[in-house]
Amino acid sequence: MWDVAADLVLGSVCAVCARPGRVLCPPCRAGLPRSGSPAWPTPAPPGLALPFAAGAYGGPLRALVNAHKERRAFALARPLGHVLAAVVIDLLHSVGPAEGVRVALVPVPSRRSVVRARGHDPLLRLTRHAAVRLRRQGRHAAVHRLLRPARTVRDQAGLDAGDRAANVAGSLRAARLARPGGPGGTGLVVVDDVLTTGATAREAQRALEEAGHTVLGIATVAATRRRSGPDQGRTSLPLSRICD
Numbered sequence: 001m002w003d004v005a006a007d008l009v010l011g012s013v014c015a016v017c018a019r020p021g022r023v024l025c026p027p028c029r030a031g032l033p034r035s036g037s038p039a040w041p042t043p044a045p046p047g048l049a050l051p052f053a054a055g056a057y058g059g060p061l062r063a064l065v066n067a068h069k070e071r072r073a074f075a076l077a078r079p080l081g082h083v084l085a086a087v088v089i090d091l092l093h094s095v096g097p098a099e100g101v102r103v104a105l106v107p108v109p110s111r112r113s114v115v116r117a118r119g120h121d122p123l124l125r126l127t128r129h130a131a132v133r134l135r136r137q138g139r140h141a142a143v144h145r146l147l148r149p150a151r152t153v154r155d156q157a158g159l160d161a162g163d164r165a166a167n168v169a170g171s172l173r174a175a176r177l178a179r180p181g182g183p184g185g186t187g188l189v190v191v192d193d194v195l196t197t198g199a200t201a202r203e204a205q206r207a208l209e210e211a212g213h214t215v216l217g218i219a220t221v222a223a224t225r226r227r228s229g230p231d232q233g234r235t236s237l238p239l240s241r242i243c244d
């Protein structure tokens with residue numbers, strides 16, 4: 001009952017512009033990004049697979065991710081999943097021939113305590129919508145929950161890049177695909193909602209590669225902009241419309 005009530009309440013205004021009506025009004029929906037670009041954190045963790053994001057973590061993307069995750073606006077999972085699907089497609093095109101490739105979307109697992117507290121797993125929900133979108137576009141795409149926590153980690157909020165890397169090092173373990181291979185092989189794409197320092201994505205990649213998987217890249221809805229560091233200009237996100 002609470003979920004239904006929350007959806008009804010949240011559904012009374014747009015999560016982006018607060019216009020009364022749907023949880024995402026048609027103009028804001030139409031303005032969502034439909035492509036992905038390289039989104040290297042600065043500094044990037046050594047060996048990080050190619051990270052792609054739809055835009056900077058700000059403005060509409062930030063509002064949608066947070067409303068979906070923290071305020072349980074479940075209706076936003078679908079549009080966010082469509083954004084993620086567009087990022088995956090552009091990532092695949094940038095790493096090689098995308099046609100015929102079986103794509104396994106591997107969400108970074110949320111901490112169990114966080115899922116319990118939120119009462120849902122927002123990343124898993126939007127990843128499933130992304131896979132549906134990709135299949136409707138003729139891709140072989142599926143969600144594979146290959147990653148599991150190997151130990152507990154602290155909340156990453158407030159930690160710098162070095163502390164984040166140390167906090168998550170060795171924190172994940174990966175299972176093997178039940179049926180590896182197939183036409184064109186199976187390529188894994190690690191997915192997350194927001195890329196910050198890349199430490200969590202790198203740990204996910206490490207665990208998957210240790211289990212014998214090939215990670216094609218990292219796909220996220222948004223990436224934080226980091227202004228510090230000598231190579232801050234390395235990001236090539238289209239920042240003009242989506243940030244701040």
Ligand SMILES: [Zn+2]
Nearest residue numbers: 014017025028
């Ligand atoms: Zn709106």
